[in-house]
Amino acid sequence: MLRRALRVVLTIVMFSTVALAGTVATAGTAHADGCYTWNRTLNQGASGEDVRQLQIRVSGYPGYGAVLALDGEYGPATAAAVRRFQQAYGLGADGIAGQQTFNKIYDLQDNDCTPIHFTYAELNRCNTTWAGGNVSAAQARANALVNMWKLEALRHALGDRAITTSSGFRSVSCNNAAGGSATSRHLYGDAIDLTGTPSFCQLAQQARNHGFREILGPGYPDHNDHVHLANRSSQFWSAPSCGI
Numbered sequence: 001m002l003r004r005a006l007r008v009v010l011t012i013v014m015f016s017t018v019a020l021a022g023t024v025a026t027a028g029t030a031h032a033d034g035c036y037t038w039n040r041t042l043n044q045g046a047s048g049e050d051v052r053q054l055q056i057r058v059s060g061y062p063g064y065g066a067v068l069a070l071d072g073e074y075g076p077a078t079a080a081a082v083r084r085f086q087q088a089y090g091l092g093a094d095g096i097a098g099q100q101t102f103n104k105i106y107d108l109q110d111n112d113c114t115p116i117h118f119t120y121a122e123l124n125r126c127n128t129t130w131a132g133g134n135v136s137a138a139q140a141r142a143n144a145l146v147n148m149w150k151l152e153a154l155r156h157a158l159g160d161r162a163i164t165t166s167s168g169f170r171s172v173s174c175n176n177a178a179g180g181s182a183t184s185r186h187l188y189g190d191a192i193d194l195t196g197t198p199s200f201c202q203l204a205q206q207a208r209n210h211g212f213r214e215i216l217g218p219g220y221p222d223h224n225d226h227v228h229l230a231n232r233s234s235q236f237w238s239a240p241s242c243g244i
């Protein structure tokens, strides 16, 4: 009886050891990600392209009214954004980007580096080249990518409800055809129009927390049928019907 019990215990211990060894091996193996793989833990004081890549992914977590600089320098603002990202996904919120944080980012991104719920195609219904705007095609596309990560944060904050985009990048000719202003941020690839649900006011109000300096919505001229989110040098929010 005792021998059998001992054997059972030993078996459990052996299985546990195997399981544990498996876990350790997995954690130690570099995650093969189709978009970008981080190879070191990032903390305050770090700098480099891997920091900038992280900043793009957490750009939707700058705090109310703020915008995170994508400068490749891991300062207090980046640490705070990482902490908010970690809190949003139920991770240990220490402001240090380690394996758990990177694994969550890997879960959230497609092989082309867009977040899983948004695509380059929906952020450019104008042409396939991203050319013809007020910045280079590469810059317009890069701006759209950052905006998609901000949208992913907005979507998650609104309870993972689907968000419908209706416009993103516009060339000069597409912008003229849409009746957009000559200074429209759509010409830079960093403006997005949203329709559908959640409500326009919910979108406009929540967007204030996710890195958008330009928010136009209900009550602002020509913005009763969509919410416009973009970036610019100084803050301009106006959605009077929503109390903004």
Ligand SMILES: [Zn+2]
Residues within 6 Å of the ligand: 167, 186, 191, 192, 193, 228, 229
């Ligand atoms: Zn717009």
